[in-house]
Amino acid sequence: MTLLEGRPGEGPEGRRTAGRLRGRLRRTLLAGLIAAAVAVPVSAAASPDVPAPIPASPAEGAAPREVYAANLGNVAEAARMARDAARTGRADRLHAMEAEGAAQFLAFDGRGRGRAVEVFGDLETADRITVLVPGSDTSLDTYQRFRAGAVSLQQRLKAEHARSAVVAWLGYDTPGTISATVLTADRAQEAAAELAPFLRRLEQLSVPEARVSLLCHSYGTVVCARTATGPKVGDLVLYGSPGTGAASAAELPTGARVWAGRGGDDWIGRVPHVRVGAVGFGTDPVVPAFGARAFAAGPGGHSDYLKPGTESLDSLARIVLGTPEAPRA
Template structure:
C-alpha cells in the first residue's frame, strides 16, 4: 500500500492545526488590554439604596432654585439611607451636606447615584471648567472627585475671580472591574446626556462665558463622543486610555483638543488597540492623534488635580486661555 503523501504525513506528525498568528495576536492584545485596564484599580461596590426621585424643574429654573431643591433632596436621601441601614451611604451623603451651601444643579441618590455640583458663581463666570470623571465614580467615591474640583476652583479663583467649576457626575460610570469599561458602549449614552447639559449650562453663565471640558480616564471616552457647540472652546483628555477615534479630527467638536499624561500614570502601559469593539485605539498623547500636548509632570492616574502639581497648573492655563507648558513628545 502506498504511504501517506508528504503533506498528509506532515499533518499527522504535527497534530491539530495551531491557531493562526492573527488570531493569537488578537487574543493576546485583548488580554493585555483587559489586564492593564482592569487590575491596577479595584472597584467600589455601590449598594442599591433607597432615595427620593430627583427634584423636577422647569426649563427656565434659576440655579439658586435648583440648589435649594437639591439640598433638600440630598438631606432626604441621607435620612432614607440611614433608615434602611445603609450606614456607609448615609455617612457619605452627610459629608456632602456638611460641605456648606452646596450648589447642586442635579442630584439623584438612587443606586450608584448622580450629582452635578457647581463651585463658584455661574451667573458671573466667563471661564467655566466642566470635569467629567472616569470609572467607579459614584456617590460612594464622590469626595475624591469633589476634592479635585475644589482644588481646580481654588487655583482658578486665584488667577481669575470670574471662574467656576462644574463637577459633572451625570452618568452611570462603568465599574473598573467590568467588561463595560473596555468598550465605548456606556460612553455613547453618557455623551448624549453631557451634550444636553452643556447646552443648558451655556444659558446659566455670563454673556461671554467660555466652557472647557476636562475629561479624565474613561471620561475622555465620553467627551470624545459629545457633540459640542461653539461655547466649548477646549476639550482636555488626561489619563486617557484612548477615545475610540483614530485622530482628534474625528471628534464631533470644533474645540481645541488637548492631551496629557503624567509619567506616573499606569494608564500609559495600556495597549492602544481596538479589536472588535474592545479597547480604545490610538493613544491621545501620540503626536499622530493630532491633539495639542500639555505638561503633566509626574502625575499618577488620580493625581492630575492635586494642589501644587504641574498637571494642575497646565489645566488652569488651558481653562483661562493662556498657553500651558508643552509636554515633550511621547515615544
C-alpha cells in the same frame, strides 16, 4: 429686537423691563439646564437596595439658590433613607455632602450608584466655566474624591481669575475599573447623549463672553470623544486616557482645541492602546500622530491630575484661562 438683546424701550423703565426679561429668560434656561443635567438612570431605578427619594423638581423659573436648596434637601432626605435602611456607608457619604452647607447642586439623584451635578463658583456671572467629566468607579460612594478635584481646580482658577466656575458633572453611570463594561464605548455613548444637551443649556445660561472648557479624565475621555460640543467650548482636554476610539483629534465632533496629557506615573500608559472589534479604544491621544496639543502633566499618577500644587493642575488651569498657552510636555 430679541429678548437676548433685551431693550424693549428707552429710559429707566425700559431698562427695568429689559432686566426683568433677561432674568426670566435666564431662569427658563436654568430649568432646561437642570433637566439636561441628570436623567433618571435605568440602573438606579433597578437598584432597590439603595433607597432614595425621587430627584427634586424645582418649579420652572426657579432662581439658582432655590434649585440648590431643593437639591440639598434631597441629599439630606437620601441620607436619612439610607441610614434607615442600614446603608451606613452611603448615609455617611451623603451626610458629608450635606455638611458642606453652601453646596450648589444643579441636580442630584441618590438612587442606585447615584448622580450629582455640583457647581463651584457663580455659574451665571462666570466667563471661564470648566466642566469636569469623571472616569470609571465614580459614584456617590466615591464622590468626595471627584469633588476634591473640582474644589482644587476652582481654587487654582480663582487665584488668577475671580469670574471662574467649575461644574463637577457626574451625570452618567460610570463603569467599574475592573469590568467588561469599561472596555467598550456603550456607557460612553449613553453618557454623551446626556452631556451634549447639558453643554448646550450651559452655553445658553452663561454670559455672552463666557468660554467653556471640557476636562475629561480616564473613561471620561471616551465620553467626551463622543460628545458634540457647541461654539462656546473652546478647549477639550483629555488626560489619563485609555484612548477615545478615534484615530485622530480631527475625528472628534468638536471645533474646540484638543489637548492631551499623561502623568509620568499613570498606569494607563502601560495599558495597550488597541482596538479589536468593539473592545478597546485604539490610538493613544498623547502620541503626536493623534494630533492633540500636548500639555505638561508632571510625574503624577492616574488620580493626581487635579491635586493642589501639581504641574498638571497648573497646566490645566492655564488651558482654561488661556493665559498663557500651556507649555508642551
